[in-house]
Amino acid sequence: MLELDHTSLHGSLTDPVLGSISFLNEVMSRYPDAISFAPGAPNLAHLDHTDLSRFTTGYLDHLTGERGMDAARARRLLHEYGPSRGLINDLVAGALRTDYGIDVPDSAVVITVGAQEAMLLSLRALFGTPADLLAVVTPCFTGIIGAARLLDIGVVAVPEDGDGVDAEQLLAQCQAARSRGRRVRALYVAPDFANPSGTLLPLDRRLRLLDLAEQEDLVILEDTVYGFTALAGEHLPTLKALDRAGRVVQVGSFAKTCLPGARVGYAVADQRIRVADGSTRLLADALADIKTMVTVNTSALSQAVIGGMLLEHGGSLSALGAARAPVYRRNLAALLDALDRRLSGLGGQVSWNRPTGGFFVRLRLPVPADVKLLDVSAADFGVLWTPMSLFHLDGSERDEIRLSCSYLEPDRIDEGAARLAEFVHSIAA
Amino acid sequence: MLELDHTSLHGSLTDPVLGSISFLNEVMSRYPDAISFAPGAPNLAHLDHTDLSRFTTGYLDHLTGERGMDAARARRLLHEYGPSRGLINDLVAGALRTDYGIDVPDSAVVITVGAQEAMLLSLRALFGTPADLLAVVTPCFTGIIGAARLLDIGVVAVPEDGDGVDAEQLLAQCQAARSRGRRVRALYVAPDFANPSGTLLPLDRRLRLLDLAEQEDLVILEDTVYGFTALAGEHLPTLKALDRAGRVVQVGSFAKTCLPGARVGYAVADQRIRVADGSTRLLADALADIKTMVTVNTSALSQAVIGGMLLEHGGSLSALGAARAPVYRRNLAALLDALDRRLSGLGGQVSWNRPTGGFFVRLRLPVPADVKLLDVSAADFGVLWTPMSLFHLDGSERDEIRLSCSYLEPDRIDEGAARLAEFVHSIAA
Numbered sequence: 001m002l003e004l005d006h007t008s009l010h011g012s013l014t015d016p017v018l019g020s021i022s023f024l025n026e027v028m029s030r031y032p033d034a035i036s037f038a039p040g041a042p043n044l045a046h047l048d049h050t051d052l053s054r055f056t057t058g059y060l061d062h063l064t065g066e067r068g069m070d071a072a073r074a075r076r077l078l079h080e081y082g083p084s085r086g087l088i089n090d091l092v093a094g095a096l097r098t099d100y101g102i103d104v105p106d107s108a109v110v111i112t113v114g115a116q117e118a119m120l121l122s123l124r125a126l127f128g129t130p131a132d133l134l135a136v137v138t139p140c141f142t143g144i145i146g147a148a149r150l151l152d153i154g155v156v157a158v159p160e161d162g163d164g165v166d167a168e169q170l171l172a173q174c175q176a177a178r179s180r181g182r183r184v185r186a187l188y189v190a191p192d193f194a195n196p197s198g199t200l201l202p203l204d205r206r207l208r209l210l211d212l213a214e215q216e217d218l219v220i221l222e223d224t225v226y227g228f229t230a231l232a233g234e235h236l237p238t239l240k241a242l243d244r245a246g247r248v249v250q251v252g253s254f255a256k257t258c259l260p261g262a263r264v265g266y267a268v269a270d271q272r273i274r275v276a277d278g279s280t281r282l283l284a285d286a287l288a289d290i291k292t293m294v295t296v297n298t299s300a301l302s303q304a305v306i307g308g309m310l311l312e313h314g315g316s317l318s319a320l321g322a323a324r325a326p327v328y329r330r331n332l333a334a335l336l337d338a339l340d341r342r343l344s345g346l347g348g349q350v351s352w353n354r355p356t357g358g359f360f361v362r363l364r365l366p367v368p369a370d371v372k373l374l375d376v377s378a379a380d381f382g383v384l385w386t387p388m389s390l391f392h393l394d395g396s397e398r399d400e401i402r403l404s405c406s407y408l409e410p411d412r413i414d415e416g417a418a419r420l421a422e423f424v425h426s427i428a429a
Numbered sequence: 430m431l432e433l434d435h436t437s438l439h440g441s442l443t444d445p446v447l448g449s450i451s452f453l454n455e456v457m458s459r460y461p462d463a464i465s466f467a468p469g470a471p472n473l474a475h476l477d478h479t480d481l482s483r484f485t486t487g488y489l490d491h492l493t494g495e496r497g498m499d500a501a502r503a504r505r506l507l508h509e510y511g512p513s514r515g516l517i518n519d520l521v522a523g524a525l526r527t528d529y530g531i532d533v534p535d536s537a538v539v540i541t542v543g544a545q546e547a548m549l550l551s552l553r554a555l556f557g558t559p560a561d562l563l564a565v566v567t568p569c570f571t572g573i574i575g576a577a578r579l580l581d582i583g584v585v586a587v588p589e590d591g592d593g594v595d596a597e598q599l600l601a602q603c604q605a606a607r608s609r610g611r612r613v614r615a616l617y618v619a620p621d622f623a624n625p626s627g628t629l630l631p632l633d634r635r636l637r638l639l640d641l642a643e644q645e646d647l648v649i650l651e652d653t654v655y656g657f658t659a660l661a662g663e664h665l666p667t668l669k670a671l672d673r674a675g676r677v678v679q680v681g682s683f684a685k686t687c688l689p690g691a692r693v694g695y696a697v698a699d700q701r702i703r704v705a706d707g708s709t710r711l712l713a714d715a716l717a718d719i720k721t722m723v724t725v726n727t728s729a730l731s732q733a734v735i736g737g738m739l740l741e742h743g744g745s746l747s748a749l750g751a752a753r754a755p756v757y758r759r760n761l762a763a764l765l766d767a768l769d770r771r772l773s774g775l776g777g778q779v780s781w782n783r784p785t786g787g788f789f790v791r792l793r794l795p796v797p798a799d800v801k802l803l804d805v806s807a808a809d810f811g812v813l814w815t816p817m818s819l820f821h822l823d824g825s826e827r828d829e830i831r832l833s834c835s836y837l838e839p840d841r842i843d844e845g846a847a848r849l850a851e852f853v854h855s856i857a858a
Contacts, residue, residue, distance in 0.1 A: 002648075002675035002700045002701070003701045003703050004700055004701070005703050006703060006704045008557050009555065009702065013715050013718065014705070018718045018719065018722060020721075021513065021725075022513075022717070022718060041510060044505065047508050048504070052507070053485075056481075079473045079476050079688045080470065080688075080690055081689040082690065084451075113542055114725050116721075117723065120722070120723055125439055125442065127439060128438050146722030147722050150722050151579075219431075245430075246431035247431055255510070259508045260510040260725075261506075261511065261730055262730055270430065271432070272432045272433070273432070273433050274434050275435045280432065285451075288451070289447040289448055289451060290439075290442070290579060292447065292545075293441075293447060293549070293572060294546065295546050295724060296450075296542075296545050296692065298692065299542070299691055299692040299730070299731045300692075301728070302730050
């Protein structure tokens with residue numbers, strides 16, 4: 001059997017970020033009885049007694065009803081190769097207009113295999129030379145770092161404080177890049193309850209970021225995945241909704257509001273590209289062309305299910321999100337309450353932030369939180385979490401961990417917090 | 430609105446290969462009444478009166494029956510994030526063993542979003558430095574060229590003759606690369622009725638190719654998409670089945686045997702990787718890690734439908750293929766018969782090959798077959814085809830066209846050939 005030396009393969013394969021999902025799965029499989037605050041998995045109890053074919057039927061009814069399509073033709077749409085930009089981009093564009101004031105043509109939306117593919121396509125289109133750098137707010141979702149690694153795109157970190165990314169830090173990175181003959185081409189940011197920190201970017205910082213993007217000629221890649229968990233009436237406008245200059249490419253996902261098993265997300269890219277003959281086309285057209293060489297198109301079966309779910313909520317993304325938010329808000333409240341009750345006695349030994357939405361809480365330990373410590377926590381105390389070092393570019397040890405409460409029931413969250421308290425006691429000075 | 434200059438974007442976007450699918454769709458939409466030999470679309474009539482949920486149920490029954498899984502757990506598998514290597518890789522690996530003598534562990538199979546993603550993942554893993562070149566048999570499927578372009582992988586052409594790729598031509602490319610300080614890392618080849626040429630690689634050439642791969646330290650990326658259309662009893666062993674040295678990574682697709690709308694394919698990669706600590710892992714593990722940064726995993730909804738279809742054919746890929754082959758064999762016979770009847774009178778002005786399977790016939794015109802000529806053919810004669818120049822790396826004009834007969838009914842094939850004859854008459858000397 002052929003044996004390949006790892007040094008002859010692509011460099012991304014030796015980056016821990018590519019193995020991060022496997023790593024978490026492997027740890028979880030070794031400790032099946034542990035309570036796991038590790039994966040940010042959606043809570044899918046609402047689907048337990050649901051026949052998914054209902055949603056497909058709903059989408060087909062929409063095609064034959066509102067769109068006046070022949071029934072056989074509609075059904076064939078589910079079987080055939082579809083347009084690479086997607087089948088339900090009109091539904092998504094309509095919802096973005098109505099719900100979020102993001103007024104883009106249907107053709108500016110590309111339906112993708114999850115937000116992950118949307119990020120990969122966006123990076124591929126936007127990064128033309130090795131001089132182009134991607135800035136990421138850190139700690140940072142590993143998916144964007146991994147996608148950049150696959151494409152050999154250089155990444156620089158912009159640290160966040162308790163209120164998210166600081167424009168001055170970003171500006172400093174832009175200037176530092178220029179002084180090295182490079183340039184920051186784009187910034188990846190999740191303004192709403194970011195994974196892994198749970199941070200919410202305040203409105204004034206959103207506006208400042210958009211100003212800076214214009215000043216520094218940046219594209220902002222906005223990840224909106226956790227925005228739906230905000231308390232009703234407390235949603236901040238997305239960067240894309242505030243974007244007057246066309247600086248923002250937005251990516252979104254149906255994994256959390258519908259189901260991850262469908263693998264459906266989207267990119268919104270209404271920027272214009274000036275091509276050689278002087279004409280222009282949408283950046284979304286370029287993403288769709290790139291997609292023909294990645295996945296060709298997004299599963300029509302999956303798009304029909306997601307389309308049907310969206311239609312059951314009146315075609316509204318915010319109604320869909322509002323239907324799913326309560327379980328996550330309940331869980332987050334349960335986790336923060338349990339941490340208060342179980343860990344406050346430890347005084348300054350531990351501290352944590354208090355996100356107002358999202359799936360994650362950031363907790364600081366009295367010692368570096370490495371993989372060895374995770375093994376101790378799992379083996380001796382029966383509780384799992386994610387070392388924050390996974391979400392930093394340099395992978396260096398940190399004394400922070402990420403706690404995810406998204407898919408557990410409140411009693412398990414409380415029991416997990418009790419185990420966590422025992423674990424912290426054991427390592428406290 | 431932000432306007433991006435195309436020169437600031439990734440270079441792949443100016444490569445015609447990325448726009449090739451859009452181009453064909455655009456031409457077809459301009460001539461809706463033309464008979465189109467252009468797209469290699471599967472014939473999906475067998476699904477017209479089929480309720481796809483039957484297949485999902487079949488797959489769930491398999492999980493709860495043979496695999497003894499709890500029914501609620503089985504259903505949840507369709508909803509959740511799944512393993513990046515896939516849910517049905519055991520079914521695929523089992524079929525490869527039983528049907529084709531490809532004896533690899535289940536873990537050597539990665540389920541992908543079509544064969545396209547399988548190619549992208551394989552290229553990303555295998556190509557470590559800019560010195561690595563991909564050799565492709567030309568004329569060549571545009572999907573592999575496009576995937577290479579996205580990853581900035583250099584591509585060299587190995588022309589084929591009527592019996593497919595010539596090992597000596599490949600050897601010459603390997604030597605030429607070495608003399609330039611580069612190396613051919615892998616060869617992409619579709620040995621069975623290749624798109625676009627329809628060529629079948631004879632057994633002796635398959636064996637010679639494997640020898641050469643060993644001698645030149647090449648990986649062979651084998652695309653098996655059209656193999657199922659061979660006449661019963663006339664299937665040649667795949668390169669992977671003949672592969673004693675572990676040189677072959679095989680990619681396959683369910684788009685043609687089941688349905689493209691599911692977007693399910695696979696990669697078989699049982700090579701070992703020697704990692705830094707001296708241990709080894711499967712190349713498939715690396716592909717699965719890369720996949721976490723491209724699409725995370727393949728739609729579970731789609732995998733369930735494909736799994737169910739496979740199970741309805743006794744878990745046999747060859748039985749599934751045998752069920753679908755007759756319609757393509759009928760169409761190919763109809764096209765060759767119609768060309769004989771309609772175009773033979775033109776003597777040496779036109780010629781075409783006589784594939785014994787697949788979707789495609791290669792036809793030589795008396796003049797260069799460019800996009801302008803395609804417009805004439807469509808506008809004045811009502812017949813569409815694909816210029817062979819699309820399938821060459823340099824995009825240079827060729828006097829050949831690709832005719833696809835896969836999704837048309839025989840009466841339309843005959844009428845299309847009649848129109849083609851009129852068109853050829855009009856351009857003949």
